[in-house]
Amino acid sequence: xxxxxxxxxxxxxxxxxxxxxxxxxxxxxxxxxxxxxxxxxxxxxxxxxxxxxxxxxxxxxxxxxxxxxxxxxxxxxxxxxxxxxxxxxxxxxxxxxxxxxxxxxxxxxxxxxxxxxxxxxxxxxxxxxxxxxxxxxxx
Numbered sequence: 699x700x701x702x703x704x705x706x707x708x709x710x711x712x713x714x715x716x717x718x719x720x721x722x723x724x725x726x727x728x729x730x731x732x733x734x735x736x737x738x739x740x741x742x743x744x745x746x747x748x749x750x751x752x753x754x755x756x757x758x759x760x761x762x763x764x765x766x767x768x769x770x771x772x773x774x775x776x777x778x779x780x781x782x783x784x785x786x787x788x789x790x791x792x793x794x795x796x797x798x799x800x801x802x803x804x805x806x807x808x809x810x811x812x813x814x815x816x817x818x819x820x821x822x823x824x825x826x827x828x829x830x831x832x833x834x835x836x837x
Contacts, residue, residue: 701808702766705773708806708813713760717750725812732818745816751788756781761802775804779820783829790831798828 699707708723727742753759759781767774782797783790800821807815826833 699811700768701771701773702768704808704811704813705766705775705806706763709761709763709775709777712749712753713762715753717746717753720746720749723813725809725814728813728816730816732816732820755783755785755787755793757784758782771808773806773808775806777802777804779825783831790829794830796829798825800825800828 704723708720711717711719711723724745728745729742730745730748759779762778762780763775764778765774765776778799778801780797780799783794785793787793802818802820805817806813809815823833825831
C-alpha cells in the first residue's frame, strides 16, 4: 500500500467513524505535534483518544481530503473539515449547535505502512468564530 493510500484510508476510517480500524493506519505510538483536541496529553499514541473526542463533539463532522501529495515517507493533505458542535468538547463543554467549515494542511509521516507522525495547520480562528467559542487566553 502506498503512503497516499494509507492516508486516504485513514481519513475514510475517520469519516466512517471506524475508530477500531485506526490502528490499521496509525502506529500505536503515533506522535501528534498539533494535538487534535485542546488539552490532549503530550505523549505518543494520545492522538487516538483525541480523534475519538473530536468525533464525539462533532457527530456529523467530516475531514475530507481535497489533495494528497506524497514524497518519500511524507504525505501532505489539504483537508476541508466540517461539522456541527453537538457534543462535549474539552475546549467548549457545552455544545453551541453551530457549524463550521475550515481548511487544514496536514503533513503525515508514514513508517512501516502506518502514520507515525502528524503535523497540521488549521484555521482555528475561523473555526472558533464560526462555532461561537471563546478564544483561549494566556494564564
